[in-house]
Amino acid sequence: MSAHILEVAARSQWTSGVQTVNRIRDFAPFVMDEPAALGGQNEGPNPLEFLVASLNGCKGVMIPLIAREMDFKFTELSFASEGVIDVRGLMGQEGISTHFQSLDFQVTIRTEESDERLKALEDAVSARCPIYNLLREAKVALRTHWRRA
Incomplete structure (x- = not known):
């Protein structure tokens, strides 16, 4: 791969409803969710x-x-x-x-x-x-x- 190319990646796992747990590099996992009005549990930003x-x-x-x-x-x-x-x-x-x-x-x-x-x-x-x-x-x-x- 060229030294001028940067690759970025994330791994995500659906948990329930409209929520996923996401992992990027070695950082702590974070939740993406929707507000209750959109079917979520409001446990994280969408x-x-x-x-x-x-x-x-x-x-x-x-x-x-x-x-x-x-x-x-x-x-x-x-x-x-x-x-x-x-x-x-x-x-x-x-x-x-x-x-x-x-x-x-x-x-x-x-x-x-x-x-x-x-x-x-x-x-x-x-x-x-x-x-x-x-x-x-x-x-x-x-x-x-x-x-x-």
Whole structure:
């Protein structure tokens, strides 16, 4: 395998209802479940909530990585994401997407850098963030907002 290829993997076991126990590398197992309103026991976040958290985490990797490349200084960084899903698609209604219809993503950053440098960081992160690009290429309506702390 090429040194430029990264493989990622997870192992999951269905337990009951709509719940799975998931294992990634050597980390503690974690539960994915649905709220009671969707047939679950509400014992863990659902897969789409993990995806929204993955977007936050991916930006939390890419922003510092690219900022370092740009010699861009910041002292605080936080994220908030919120997606909208039409559950009729999940329940099998034809013509309704089963994934996010839209997703709002907010970055709050404390920096003394110029607006131009901040915009350059935002553009580079959008171009290189794998989870963001996965969602964008799935044609999810992404609304991204960067603001200063």
